[in-house]
Amino acid sequence: MNFIKKANITQFLFLILVLSSCGKDKNSNTAITADAVEDTLPKMKPMLHEKKLPANYVAAIKNKVDNFYNKNWPHNCMNGGFLVARNGEIIYEKYEGYANKNEKTEINSNTPLHIASVSKVLTATAVLKLVNAGKLDLDKKVNTILKTFPYPDVTVRMLLNHRSGMRNYAYFTDRDTSVWDRHNQLTNQDVLNIMATKNIGLEYKTNTRFTYCNTNYAMLALIIEKITGLSYKEAMTQMIFKPLGMTNTYVFDYEKDRKTAVPSYKGNNVEIGMDYLDAVYGDKNIYSTPRDLLKFDRARNAPDFLKPELLKQVFEGYSNERKGEKNYGLGIRMINWYSGQHFYFHNGWWHGNTSAYITLRKENVTIIALSNKFTRNTYAVRKLAPIFGDYPFVFKDIE
Template identity: 25%
Template sequence: MIHPAKQILLWLFFCLILTACSSVDPDVKRTRIDEFLNYQAQLNKFNGTVLIAQGDKILLTKGYGYRNVENNVPHDTSSVFQIYSITKTFTSTLIFKLIEQKKLSLTDPLNKFYPAFPNGDKITIEHLLTHTSGINDDSDPNAPPTEAYRVARFGSNTPHFAPGEGWSYCNGGYQLLGYIIQKVAGMSYEQAIRKNIFQPLGMSHSGFDYTALSRPEKSTAYRVFTNNNKQIAVLYDSAGPFSAGAIYATTGDLYKYYRSFRTHQIIGARSQEMAFAPSKTNDGYGYGWQLKKETMQPTVVSHSGGAAGFRSNFAMIPGEGICIIILNNHENANPEYLTGKILEILHDKPVELVPEVTLKPADLEKCEGAFYFTKPRQMMAYTSVVDGRLAIDVDGQGKMILVAKDANTFIQDEAHAELRFTKEAEGVYTALEVDQGVFQKMGGTRIESAWGIIGDATPKGWDEASPDLKLTEQKQPPGLWFIENVVLKKGEWKFRRDNSWNTNFGDNEPDKMLDANGRNIQVEGGVYDITLDLTDETKPRYTIIRKN
């Protein structure tokens, strides 16, 4: 009989041999990744640049799609992108650098820098880094993005929870860290990042004020990106996101940043180990880094970035020398999903590209509509046709393209889901079955979708127990909804779809142009005709006409 210890050693040896024998040639991996990304680009689910390294060797660095569609400028490895929340990793790295220099401590309380901040003696640098401060960073979108305003506003808001007792993603916490860096470093946040990170690493293509950037490598940001409709996004001034999301970069510069974690050029091994460790209340987030750990797999250390016009992801497995950088200049992409699939290819797992069936318009029309689900929770799924393909929007999260397997079966790979439309009646399908394999199976029923209004200006008030005041859709043109002779009181109101806050519109300016999840609309008492114009879904607007 073999001793148990020797059995374990033999098993490990066998696994090593099996791994060595099954390892796929790098050229094959490169081809598979390239095919996968081209497939995603054809679906308008990716448009940007990637850099992928394994074993500290660059496997693929390439551009896909267009830097600027209007001028027919293709992407290449020099394309520059706004990276938004990936900025938080730079803020975290600089905080740890200052800790190594004995200028800061994780246990430093917030009131050391802002003596009047409520609960400031209990909120620490560590809490700000790990999103466990409880600070409520709600603010007025029209207020100046200044240190004075933010400190006063964050301090006056009701906290989400006691410091260290919960977890809530908080851009405001990272903005406070940026202000603290300025105080401790004796220079602006931008200067501190340049001096301590950009310049030592030679990140010469990275910076902050993207709106003012005039280099030809600058990528145009698109909020809508379909075959037939491309609309440029309105970008934020860099003072808005600040140390939570102001940096722009290239894949090449971010690879230099990745290499610094392999060589400990900016921060030491102990600081890096702490930065990559999970917080006390969230295993999926550390000290400025997102963490993904699956059974029998190494931890993926990453951070995504997404807001107006851009979706990006920066991921690494330091122990394997793996780095995946995905920069994308439209809002259709899911870079975390793309990262996961690329990792599967790097780990020699098969990634299937579903053969797509081209459907006739009449087949797609049968699948269009609104479907109501009660399990595992109440939710709405809206299907529509985009670029000759079916798309789905779940609870207002945005339209995602589906790949057709046949006339009534579709794949949404990002959700590991197969969708099957069933029970045809009067030329449409009345039921939708969703199969997510081991995750769950659920069924939805077609309903008549409608828009309504809610608010204390309406007879129903903000009461959730009764239906919203329903609008009627005109037959032609579709997308024009109205309600006439509605009596409103002085107060506030909003538009909602299907009595749910998942899809609602307000008016931030106000300018009669609607904003998703926007501010309540103010109104004086009277009798009104109200029209909701969704004939162009990318530019929702409304009219409200007083009749007395």
């Protein structure tokens, strides 16, 4: 009798062990499946093992940049962050002013500031990674991805290089209440729905001229969501921010972040409130720091960023229907001087936020300036380029 009891107990314990193992296997399979889904996303990779700069070189450049800084932002009037680096090594950086003037919180290297239209470079990068991975085609018609998109000739490439001919959503939603009630927050999907249902005509015939337009990048954000199956915020986090360790970078969520995000100010220190356009992303609405953007820039200059044939198209000029030096590639501005020298950059301006991102690809130099108090001095940092190479900017005060 005792033997039978012991046998039953043994069988019972064995059954529990089997069921427990099955449960563990099930959980393990679920985890593998989740990881497999995430692993289908193409991700940025950090630039590794860059050549260290000689100490005497760093000291000499630092002195020149400091001279520029003191003359460009006299009497500590900067309100933001500024960084100059070569080979990923920071030569000079400064953080000054208030993140929030009412609370007297100061800006430091970890303070995320609104980077305005420099966000377009990051949006374009996500799109290009999807193209590079074969998940998207540059010349694919947008209406085959976003089914209600009303302009049949527009392609993904034309959104990237601003040749779609679309009108700026800020203008066609601004005054006509039959199009949009400005008491309501506008979203990317709203922009698409309005264009699809309100007879919003093109500003110019598609692909006949370059016209810088935020609507292009609002649509690219929706394409990223459609292709990845993730929100734009999550896709950018998984593809760019997380792999590069951009721990102080995020996509602004109007409902969650509007009370905690760093505000912006007019030049006279009056705070600029948010408006009905502040929920649209892709063209803007990324908050970041100079250090995080340095990580991003170096990854964009890594050898395995994109396949060579695709990378070449990124830095090709698409706004050259009229001969000139100013041009636009796939998510990057450029100046193509007749001497053969090329200068790649992107500026931004939203509310009181101004931003400048400069990548001197030949010299491996990164220059970044961010401000949450309106000033055009942010854009003057391009004049530092002659320190590093043959760039014909005239600025006597850098010596």
